[in-house]
Amino acid sequence: MEAQGEKSLSCGTICLKYLLFLFNILFWLAGGTVLAVGVWTMVEKSDYISLLNSSLYSVSAYLLIAAGVIVIVTGIIGCCATLKEMKSLLIVYLVLLLCIFLLEVIAGVLAYITYQELDQELRQNLKGTMQQKYQQPGEESITRAVDKLQQEFQCCGSQNSSDWRDSVWIQSAGNERLVPDSCCKSPSALCGLRDHPSNIYKVEGGCIMKLEEFILSQLYIIGAVGIGIAFLQLVGMMFTCCLYQKLKEDPY
Helix, strand or coil: CHHHHHHHHHHHHHHHHHHHHHHHHHHHHHHHHHHHHHHHHHHHCHHHHCCCCCCHHHHHHHHHHHHHHHHHHHHHHHHHHHHHCCHHHHHHHHHHHHHHHHHHHHHHHHHHHHHHHHHHHHHHHHHHHHHHHCCCCCCHHHHHHHHHHHHHCCCCCCCCHHHHHHCHHHHCCCCCCCCCHHHECCCCCCHHHCCCCCCECCCCCCHHHHHHHHHHHHHHHHHHHHHHHHHHHHHHHHHHHHHHHHHHHCCC
16 A cells, blocks of 8 residues: 555646647747737837837836746746756745736736826827927937828827827928828828828828727737736646655655
């Protein structure tokens, strides 16, 4: 009976080892996904960050990148600890899982705060930024961001195309445009001279609502990825604790 119990215990340990190894592969893939989302947010959408006074959006993206790197490293440590049955390395692995969980909580809180602040900030500042800084010396990043925003989201102005009437650039001497060329449905030099709905994005609405929707969709992605990894972590911590206990009990 005693030998049978010892054999059963060893089989349980082996099963936990391979379950935890499988978990680490999934965890490693999840880390790669988080890293990819963070890098994509910074590379593809970094122009829009220049339209915001707050740095919380970029901080959230950097947190995703950091979390992705830590998850990948943690997955490698977990695989080594599992295959080599090293109890000390399992403890390090468990501590890293807890650290990642805390990082996700911080990123989640930041994401919620970010949307609340950015929503208010966009409504207050986007119109002024467009009117005061577009095509002004030293504001090239703002100009690029506004042009990209209007073309990508097919919009014109903050609330509507009439916002451009009070633009410093539109009112400057020698400029006969009514809106920037990036407001045009088919952009070309001086196409902004005519603001008819057939020529510009006049009836499609302003950019502020579309930018809000974009930011909210990004935060949803961050939230969904965070929840998925948090679930994986709970499973991983449970397997790690069980394996650690089994290794302590196993005689070999």
